[in-house]
Amino acid sequence: MAFYGLDPRRGDPWSAFDQLRREMDSWLGSWRSERRPNAARLAWSGAHPPVNLYETPDSLVLATEVPGVREEDLEVSVRANQIQIKGQREIAYAGDASVHRRERQAGSFQRTVELPIAVDSEKADASYRNGVLMVRMPKSAAHQPRRISVRSS
Numbered sequence: 755m756a757f758y759g760l761d762p763r764r765g766d767p768w769s770a771f772d773q774l775r776r777e778m779d780s781w782l783g784s785w786r787s788e789r790r791p792n793a794a795r796l797a798w799s800g801a802h803p804p805v806n807l808y809e810t811p812d813s814l815v816l817a818t819e820v821p822g823v824r825e826e827d828l829e830v831s832v833r834a835n836q837i838q839i840k841g842q843r844e845i846a847y848a849g850d851a852s853v854h855r856r857e858r859q860a861g862s863f864q865r866t867v868e869l870p871i872a873v874d875s876e877k878a879d880a881s882y883r884n885g886v887l888m889v890r891m892p893k894s895a896a897h898q899p900r901r902i903s904v905r906s907s
Contacts, residue, residue, distance in 0.1 A: 755832030794890055803839070807820045807870075814873055818865070822858070828882065830890055834873040838866045840889065871894065 805818040820828065822843050837869040845860040847853060873891035879891045 758907060760851045781836060791832065802859070803841075803865060805839075805865065805867055807867060809870070813890050814869055814871065816889045816891070818887045819885060820882075820887055823885075825882050828880075828887060830878075830880050830887070830889055832873060832889070834872040834875060834894065835869050836866055837891070838864065840864045840887075 803818045803820050804898070805816055806886055807814065807816050809815075816837055818839060820839075820843070822845070823841045827842045831838045840863070842862045843860050845858055865868060871892070872894040874894050878891040880887060882888075
């Protein structure tokens with residue numbers, strides 16, 4: 755029986771499988787390198803950028819890493835129970851550059867995070883420093899702690 759060069763009468767039967775594996779690795783390797791720029795572009799979407807969401811006594815704070823994104827390329831919108839971050843990162847190369855490796859992600863991204871409590875979207879504010887976007891969202895009045903005076907009866 756001969757299948758892709760597999761003939762037990764010709765010696766090691768596993769050599770044919772090794773040859774097939776090497777050819778597949780070679781073919782897949784060239785396919786991956788051709789597709790790599792698009793793969794890096796797609797990887798920027800999904801669960802990126804990573805976020806931290808924490809609560810202080812009077813607000814929710816979201817921090818997200820978006821290094822290399824210009825401030826004017828960021829868009830933040832806050833609703834009562836969710837925040838959405840959109841942006842775009844471009845990576846420029848010199849006009850005559852040959853790219854040998856592309857691992858930094860580029861392109862547009864969008865991330866929506868459900869908030870655990872309602873916030874006052876009118877009073878939310880954002881700051882951007884050293885590649886970190888911070889969005890502070892005051893809790894809605896219904897979720898703010900309210901001090902109640904105790905009277906003697």
